[in-house]
Amino acid sequence: MAEGVKPRVKVPKTASAGEAITIKTLISHKMESGQRKDSDGNVIPRSIINRFTCDFNGENVVDVVLEPAISTNPYMEFEAIVPASGEFKFTWYDDDGSVYEESKKITVE
Numbered sequence: 001m002a003e004g005v006k007p008r009v010k011v012p013k014t015a016s017a018g019e020a021i022t023i024k025t026l027i028s029h030k031m032e033s034g035q036r037k038d039s040d041g042n043v044i045p046r047s048i049i050n051r052f053t054c055d056f057n058g059e060n061v062v063d064v065v066l067e068p069a070i071s072t073n074p075y076m077e078f079e080a081i082v083p084a085s086g087e088f089k090f091t092w093y094d095d096d097g098s099v100y101e102e103s104k105k106i107t108v109e
Helices: none
Strands: 006-010 019-028 049-056 059-065 075-082 086-094 099-108
Touching (some): 006 086, 006 099, 019 049, 019 086, 019 099, 049 075, 059 075
Antiparallel strands (some): 006 019, 019 075, 049 059, 049 086, 086 099
């Protein structure tokens, strides 16, 4: 498991039915590409977030595959249309098998 990994998400607390909202996500992660060497000349093993998903009430909204060229602390911003109150579930998948999750609820008024 990578050290210091921390997912952060911003979702509005309320929205109108059918409104497109902006969702912002960031996960603190070193995103080691596997191409660098340490001070002893040993290759540092690859360790990246390789997939990101967002589901709303169990329905997939976003599914992204990330490649080694992605920057440290990957940030994603996207819009989603909210049909009803519910919960967004965000999931990041790490090369080492770790899975990081965060959830945010939204109320439709």
